Amino acid sequence: MRGSVDGVLFDVDDTLIDTRAAFTVAWEVAVGQFLPALGPGDVDAVVRSWRADVDGYYAAYTQGRMSYTEQRWRRVNAVHAEHGGPALDEAEFHAWNTVYEEAFQGAWAAFDDALAAMDALRSAGVAVGIVTNARSDYQRAKLERAGLDVPEVLVGVDRFGVGKPDPRIFLAGAEGLGTDPARTAYVGDELEVDALGAIRAGLRGLWLDRPGTRRHEIPDSTVTAAMTSGVVPLPSLTHLAPTLLNPPAR
Incomplete structure (x- = not known):
């Protein structure tokens, strides 16, 4: 992969933005x-449930089978059910969502390695863009609030009504950059949706596997199979430019 890319497309959440935090x-x-009924010590377990989304509500949204509001409503009620909370009716959900969203947006922040990684690629003449499984306007606001330069190419789930791993969204990103998919890398924190999805679409797939941040357990055999398929794991974005740009040692 090294020295063979003209463009890099980034995921946003838990890749550039510390969404888990x-x-x-x-x-x-x-x-x-x-x-x-819960205390501060229970919050981490609640967040793990929220991120795991075992019922696949957010995936249903990115597949065009559910609205954004419906998936969030169902998802919060699933978390409440798991942790002994009440089911929220429509009015209660909207009250919850107002409180939650205000706090969520107020906490948007970039990872320490995000800006430098993007700048290193741009300085090397590599085109940079975004492909995300959220609405483009929402993600643009998120990047701006976090202090990151928003790339001109930003393809969201609203482009086709579906998101990753649908090949169309990856290919739209490469088309926006004006780069050959085979010479375009995609980097994201989800092995299946991001890295393998990119490879199946004809791009290069890099899996950002920050220590301690996986949404769920991934067997070693799954990781090995993904690497055999061409996935390149990265422990941080600090490793991105050297991995893509440095020529191999001879």
């Missing part, structure tokens, strides 16, 4: 108001 801040507020 923002979830934690938002759920600290939501637990205090809507799950009073």
Whole structure:
């Protein structure tokens, strides 16, 4: 892969933006108001449930089978059910969502390695863009609030009504950059949706596997198979430019 890319497309959440930390801040507020039987020590378990989304509600949204509002409503009620909270009716959900979203947006922040990674690629003449499984306007606001330069190419789930791993969204990103998919890399934190999805679409797939941040357990055999398929794992974005740009040792 090294020295063979003209463009790099980034995921946003838990790749450039520390969304897990923002979830934690938002759920600290939501637990205090809507799950009073729980204490501060329970927030991490609630966040793990939220991120795991075992019922696949967010995936249903990215597949065009559910609206954004419906998936969030169902998802919060699933978390409440798991942790002994009440089911929220429509009015209660909207009250919850107002509280949660205000705290969530207030906690948006970039990872320390995000800006430098993007700048290193741009300085080397590599085109940079975004492909994300959220609405483009929402992600643009997130990047701006986090202090990151928003690339001109930003393809969201609203482009086709579906998101990753649908090949169209990856290919739209490469088309926006004006780069051959085979010479375009995609980097994201989800092995299946991001890295393998990119490879199946004809791009290069890099899996950002920050220590301790996986949404769920991934067997070693699955990781090995993914690497055999061409996935390149990275422990941080600090390793991205050297991996892509440095020529191999001879």
